[in-house]
Amino acid sequence: MLFFTQCFGAVLDLIHLRFQHYKAKRVFSAAGQLVCVVNPTHSLKYAPTRCAVAQTSTEQGSLPPCHHHEAVHDPQLVPCTCPLFSCPWEGHLEVVVSHLRQTHRINILQGAEIVFLATDMHLPAPTDWIIMHSCLGHQFLLVLRKQEKYKGHPQFFATMMLIGTQTQADNFTYRLELNRNQRRLKWEATPRSVLECVDSIISDGDCLVLNTSLAQLFADNGSLAIGIAITTSKVHNSEAEI
Numbered sequence: 001m002l003f004f005t006q007c008f009g010a011v012l013d014l015i016h017l018r019f020q021h022y023k024a025k026r027v028f029s030a031a032g033q034l035v036c037v038v039n040p041t042h043s044l045k046y047a048p049t050r051c052a053v054a055q056t057s058t059e060q061g062s063l064p065p066c067h068h069h070e071a072v073h074d075p076q077l078v079p080c081t082c083p084l085f086s087c088p089w090e091g092h093l094e095v096v097v098s099h100l101r102q103t104h105r106i107n108i109l110q111g112a113e114i115v116f117l118a119t120d121m122h123l124p125a126p127t128d129w130i131i132m133h134s135c136l137g138h139q140f141l142l143v144l145r146k147q148e149k150y151k152g153h154p155q156f157f158a159t160m161m162l163i164g165t166q167t168q169a170d171n172f173t174y175r176l177e178l179n180r181n182q183r184r185l186k187w188e189a190t191p192r193s194v195l196e197c198v199d200s201i202i203s204d205g206d207c208l209v210l211n212t213s214l215a216q217l218f219a220d221n222g223s224l225a226i227g228i229a230i231t232t233s234k235v236h237n238s239e240a241e242i
Contacts, residue, residue: 035115036107038129038144081141081163081194082106082130096163096194097139100132108132108139116226118144121219125154132163135230136172139163140191142228143198156215158226159192159207166193173233176208176226178218185218190233 080087081096082104089099100106109131118129129144144158158176162169175188187208192201201207210218218224 034109034111034113035117036109036131037117037119038107038131040118040120040123040127040129040146042123042127078195081161093164097132100141106130106132108134110134112136113227113229116142116144116228118224118226119222121146121156121215121222121224133160133228133230136232138168138172140174140230141194144224144226145198145202147202149202154212156210156212156224157202157207158187158210159198159201160189160228160230161194161196161198161201162191163194165195169193171232173231175229175231177229178224178226180218180220180225183217185214191230 077090078093078096080089080099082100087103089103091099097108101108110133112135114133116129116131123146125146125148127146131142133140133142139162141161141163142158143161144156146154146156148154160174160176162172169191172191173188174191175186177187178185189206192206215224
């Protein structure tokens with residue numbers, strides 16, 4: 001009985017995923033866009049991380065004490081860029097993509113324009129939806145986070161980061177677009193580098209921000225479809241328009 005119950009549950013999950021993917025393809029196939037269904041993951045990163053420690057130390061105007069027995073940190077190494085976990089991994093930028101795919105099982109989708117379909121928006125904060133986007137010879141990391149900036153008032157934050165330096169990121173422009181029920185909302189900006197913390201990007205408000213009621217206007221049965229397009233650009237301005 002236990003075996004058949006588990007198998008039946010897995011089959012239902014697969015049917016649900018297929019149904020979500022079919023709905024998204026039916027809506028966006030006319031535009032020739034690839035669709036990726038992204039399931040939510042409850043964030044486990046809210047334990048103290050090196051990013052949080054460094055930020056706190058900077059705010060206090062002092063750095064953590066240096067112990068002579070500690071190894072010298074290689075400035076060319078970057079910490080894990082996955083915002084979901086307090087991952088101790090460090091490595092060079094060239095192997096960040098391999099680490100995210102192999103260790104954190106983050107999917108990668110190729111194409112100039114794709115649709116990011118986030119499911120189960122009703123789940124409590126903090127929750128993250130993450131995918132990698134490969135285009136124009138580079139890899140980008142899209143993060144959608146449900147988080148409470150103010151107690152009892154969850155918001156959705158969406159941002160695109162280049163897996164590279166900020167100098168490289170300045171060569172691109174990304175666009176996030178929501179379009180449903182004769183409503184359209186678009187955010188366009190220069191991506192930030194994964195060398196920065198997602199927390200700081202959200203704190204700065206340099207991303208697409210949706211409150212719960214606004215997100216519901218664009219949701220479909222608990223799923224939020226975000227169209228993504230990346231172009232090469234030297235323009236460093238950003239705008240949000242409805």
